[in-house]
Amino acid sequence: MSLCASTWRRMLCAAVGALALGAQATKAGELLISQQLLPGGELEVRYTPPEGVHELSFFDAARDAHKRWRGEMMKPQGSCTELTATGIRLRQEPDCRSAVLRLKARVLALDATYEAAQPLSDSSGVLAYSGHAAVLLKGHGLRWRWLPPQGGIVIHQGRVERAPVEQSASAEQVDRVLAGASRDEVRALGVAQYVYMGSSTGLTALPGANVLVDPSLDNERVARIRKVLDYTLARLTQLYGAALPGPGAVVTAVSGLPGFHGDTTAGRMMRLRLPRTLETMPGTALEGFVTHEVVHWWNSGLFGTDQQRPWLHEGHAEWMARLLLREQSLLDAAELRADIESNLNNCVAARGAQVAAAMKPGRQGDDAYACGMSLMLLGQAQRTARDDKLSALAQMGPLHSKDRPLDVAAFVAWADAGSAVAAMAQLLQDPQQPFASGLLARLQALGLADPEPVQRSEQLPLGMRRQSAAALMSALMRSDCGGSVGFWTLPQAFRLDPAVQCRSLRVTGEVESLAGQPVLADPVAAYAAVAKACQGGQPIAVRYAAGPDTELACPSSLPTPPMNQVIRLRADALRRLGL
Incomplete structure (x- = not known):
């Protein structure tokens, strides 16, 4: 009987095998980047460069990327690793063979930028974007390695794996991408994809898609998402006469943020961030949201x-x-x-x-x-x-x-x-x-x-009404908060981002009215009231959903309504x- 025949010995051997694979030396002239989910929900990224290489520049080396999330999430581990604004420095010591970074996975709400590491609500899994951790070395190959947690899975390029997953690129491929290669060649390097590492709880296989459901997601929304996937995948295959070349994967995550956000990446991976309640996803917003993301599998994937x-x-x-x-x-x-x-x-x-x-x-x-x-x-x-x-x-x-x-x-x-x-x-x-x-x-x-001239807020479509209100709120916030703007739009109020620092606004509050007028329900009246207060040399009264009011100094120049006429469809x- 082999050493790994019994159940408990198989579990032990699997764990030892994963550790051995993680510690395996790189091939000559190759950079190895390995990622694994640690107990407690932290993501470890380990960089093992070729011998003699100590400076590792991020593929996306923009300082804005460091400011927006790397400095917020990534922490160097041990004395061998230093994190800089544009890359990683490995200490030149005999024992320093790898640089190690750790991320506490959390949602940063980066809008059009891929989330670096989106966790499930119970931290049992994380969807990581490779592009934010990628390093390319001129003249050297690149090898990725993703390690599943014990008893867990890796979802890579839409496929579910229970063993470590690797993806390699030659030095020639790396050099072409550094020189400005095509989007397909960038994808081939694995530097623009989501990879899931974590528990397999909530995993379902549908025709054409693997779906990983957040443990906090209610059964009603799960059923609605599956119905959209079934219909849309079949309908687009029929419409274009072309199916996806392999399975896709959808990873849902529930967060405490209002609203929703999603994106897709190479390898037919889809991220869906959903709110805990349906308050900010009324009607068929969920169906529209999921359908939109599935269409991206065709228009930017196939x-x-x-x-x-x-x-x-x-x-x-x-x-x-x-x-x-x-x-x-x-x-x-x-x-x-x-x-x-x-x-x-x-x-x-x-x-x-x-x-x-x-x-x-x-x-x-x-x-x-x-x-x-x-x-x-x-x-x-x-x-x-x-x-x-x-x-x-x-x-x-x-x-x-x-x-x-x-x-x-x-x-x-x-x-x-x-x-x-x-x-x-x-x-x-x-x-x-x-x-x-x-x-x-x-x-x-x-x-x-x-066209139709605008005289009352009722003439504005709901989306335009909200955009007008948001434009006014943005202008006032920019003036009061040192140029920074951050808020979420709720049905009746703007929830201000507590990370923003302002002189007068209570950023922990929800703004309901400006100068005595409900800003979201009646932005036309709010614009007029703000203009009247400022023309009279008066501060702008700000009322919140709860807590004391504040007064806001008028900006140096008043914002104007985005439009003086609206487009109306004919009958x-x-x-x-x-x-």
């Missing part, structure tokens, strides 16, 4: 999209989510109209008179979600106007191709295909065309919408859109 223009993939995911929900009768006509109006107006508020052809890449100065959705809607409307025999979803199908990535030129070609009037080309590529007026003109030409707009 296909390719220009990542410098995030409105392309975010807008596509937003519009496709609406179409898929509408197809399942999860959005009625009134909800869809209100939602479309909200996004059109949010987009106009964000871009205004900017010329789209001159806008810089990235998210600054844009609303990637609202403007992306508005442009996808417009492109689909143009195609439907030329051929109304195809459904809205079918019109979207030809947008992506495996032969070329989706960029602005490809999007314009899809939208204007078969038209004598290059309307989308003018809107996005004409160096003289202001965006807002061009978008409105095209909506009117298609018989979809008209037959949904019919014209094929909805």
